[in-house]
Amino acid sequence: MRGETASSVRITDVRQHRRRLLIRLAGVDDGDAASAYAGALLFAPRAEIALEAGEYLDADLVGCAVIGTDGTAYGAVERVEHFPASDMLIVDGRMVPMVGAIVKEIALDRRTIVIDPPAGLL
DSSP: OTTOSOOOOOEEEEEEETTEEEEEETTOOSHHHHHTTTTOOOOOOGGGOOOOTTOOOHHHHTTOEEEETTSOEEEEEEEEEEOSSOEEEEETTEEEEOOTTTEEEEETTTTEEEEOOOTTOO
């Protein structure tokens, strides 16, 4: 909440509306109560975030080495950008679409991402 250094809240629902996330908090049942959270920064400790298979946080991918299926080293993931068509790995300033036809394996335990880029992508 504004003016406070920290406050614990429980998110009960999240949905997208016009390219924004609408978040419902437990115990916040009207607009007046919600206005206290306008502009607030929400975060969760990484250990408390449960992901499904094939889901990754951007921070988990940053720094991973990107390697071609032929062994070519393309560099490391600098950041992840989110576009309507697909998410993009930014690797040494170049965009690599995060689609199954290109990204073949993400191995966080080895900090590597294996790709099979089409000719001319990189």
